[in-house]
Amino acid sequence: TFTGSSVIVIGAGISGISAAKVLAENGVEDLVILEATDRIGGRIRKEEFGDLFVEIGAGWIQGVGGKESNPVWDLAAKSGLRTCYSDYSNARFNIYDRSGKIFPSNLATDSYNRAVENAIRELRNQEAKLHGVSAESEPSSTPSSPIELAIDFILHDFEMAEVEPIATYTDLGEREFLVADERGYDMLLHKMAEGFLISKDGKIVDDRLKLNKVVREVHYSRNCVTVRTEDDCIYNAKYLILSVSLGVLQSDLITFSPSLPKWKTEAISKLDVIVYTKIFLKFPYKFWPSGPGTEFFLYAHEKRGFYTFWQHMENAYPDSNILVVTLTNEESKRVESQSDEETMKEAISCLRDMFGPNIPDASHILVPKWWNNRFQRGSYSNYPMFATQHDFTDVKAPVGPIFFSGEHTSERFNGYVHGGYLSGIDTSKALLEETRKEKEEKSDSGLFL
């Protein structure tokens, strides 16, 4: 006879918690959640900075106001999460050159429109190449001037990072809200887990949730899973829900025995992981413009992505004197490998270019390290243009008793908080369906569930 739990969930991010909740609500009470860190939330994570908390992971609820409601927006409304409307389309009118001059808005608009046309041409040409047909449009041009590079950066690393059309915006809506709540974005998870894993005052009250449990080995057969953690604990179950990030799946943190099949590992390695880093800087006083239309500004440098995208936090936290600069991919990896002092020096020299030599030094800096975090290995998944529906199906498909969950398994909303949330629900529903079928087949055994 089998001893152990029905289900082990690896990871207590929004996907793992939503998966566990659906299981518990459907009568699967004997589950265990193993989380590598000392907290729940995963990439929804606040950190103390100066005298307040800032969101070093997910910061926005994206996709609001459309034909379909965003479940995370609904959760936020129910739990009274404080948010503020955020519109970074104004960034293109606040582009500074290295001598501190703002590009005139007509010039910026022209450059922006040209870049959009260019990007669309590039997408069409790539698509044509992919399908082996000759390109219909003239080749796209390569951005070279600082203003073109800055616009190219916001277009490609932000707006068009995903293959269009983006279901988050087409289905859930164009609006975006910045979470600005001292209790943190992760309050949503606490609310979800309240009365289930966590008490009203945020204490873990349920020993099914186990923190500081780093899973290193997964042994599986057709109908049983054994998991070993770094501190040599062994857990058995009938099923496993694996909600670790795509970056972790691409790394060697967890070994599988037998190895995962080739179709699975190939699909996992085909998808991209984006590194996205929000660097927080706190100053003794404000020296940047504030008021309507100023929240976002760009720095046009001859190196693409070099401290390009800036945001002030006046709307979220008035008088906090905090600026945030966002880096991506190679620039993120570069700053992760240097000291925070060096990063501070670089950031301040960009600000001195924009606002003059007399601006003060920052009193605090916070540089999140998502790439070097072995429980993340990046910020979120991205499906490259050449990825097919088949790749997506393979990333998500179960292997024996192992069910895969997490934002990267969400067909419509990968990369987002709501993608993680919905993927947990989908995965648990698929698992419950599997157990129902199994029960039907062995209706007389009475072994399980």
Ligand code: FAD
């Ligand atoms: P995770 O939250 O990563 O949960 C997986 C859990 O597994 C983690 O807690 C991890 O510690 C744990 N784990 C990993 N390895 C092991 C192991 N071996 N053993 C046990 N546990 C393990 N989304 C938005 O919608 N809006 C945004 O503005 C936004 N901005 C972002 C900015 C940044 C910097 C980042 C990093 C992400 C951002 N996202 C944003 C994406 C969003 O945060 C994620 O899509 C979502 O939180 C993923 O949830 P998840 O449950 O799939 O994964």
